[in-house]
Amino acid sequence: MSQNTGRNKGIQTIMILAIVLLLPGFLYVVLNKSGMANSYSTLPIYGEKKVPGTTHRKWGRDLMDTIYHEVPNLSFVNYDGKKIQLFEQDSAITVIHLFYSRDQSFSTTLINNLNKITGEFRQSPNIKFYSITVDTSYDSPEVVTKYIKNIDPSGKSWYFLTKPSSDIFKFAKDGLLQDALTTSDVNKPFVIGSSYVLIDSKRRIRGFYDVTMKKEPERLADEIKLLTVEEIRNHPAKIETK
Structure with a gap:
């Protein structure tokens, strides 16, 4: 095995390890910013809705408050x-x-x-x-x-x-x-x-x-x-x- 071949394999190993370690964190950031994190199927809410202009924090984001029909x-x-x-x-x-x-x-x-x-x-x-x-x-x-x-x-x-x-x-x-x-x-x-x-x-x-x-x-x-x-x-x- 030549010295260059060994060096190339070492670089490939480092790249694979970097991908394995960094990919989960990268995907989490992308999903969180795109609003897809923690998403799941949900049902609509019926009736009159009012928006008072205040906000609340959920999943790290500020969301507008809504007053729903009860x-x-x-x-x-x-x-x-x-x-x-x-x-x-x-x-x-x-x-x-x-x-x-x-x-x-x-x-x-x-x-x-x-x-x-x-x-x-x-x-x-x-x-x-x-x-x-x-x-x-x-x-x-x-x-x-x-x-x-x-x-x-x-x-x-x-x-x-x-x-x-x-x-x-x-x-x-x-x-x-x-x-x-x-x-x-x-x-x-x-x-x-x-x-x-x-x-x-x-x-x-x-x-x-x-x-x-x-x-x-x-x-x-x-x-x-x-x-x-x-x-x-x-x-x-x-x-x-x-």
Whole structure:
């Protein structure tokens, strides 16, 4: 082996070592500056947004603060007579839909489809499901109990709510961004939205899932999981110290 060959191999070895040592740091700087670091799939936030002009720091960057639409925190009575505060658990992911027991169309379909989804998340107490009646004068806890006699919500975080602490129609329209109104039709006294509403732990709306579209319940289940990952990343579990 000539002296030049040995020198060339030595230079190549040094270059390879330099690349191995410097490349990770270089890539980190590039990704961080391009805004790609720590990126992951996320869901949109629905409703009116306001920008107050202030900023906060995240991942080493200053970001504009945004005030998002929040769903009001009402109290209700569950079908078993217990009082329920809608967002009592501030770490919960919530799914809400409207119904009324005299409705044989959307209400029945919404509840039947949700029955399958609640079963899938039976072991996830931080995921709450609320079926809320708009027929508050007729749908007493006793009536709702009879209405759901073929459904077993026990063992699930699924509640059938009536007797709201505030106007249910205002709550539906302004809070959930869903249709809810009375009609003069005796056979169909209410018009209600046909969607499930997905809400994060900050009471922000993250998705609408129309029951009239075949794949929407499946998409809801998938996006509950996606939102769960987002919540974990944004709110990592605190380690208790004694």
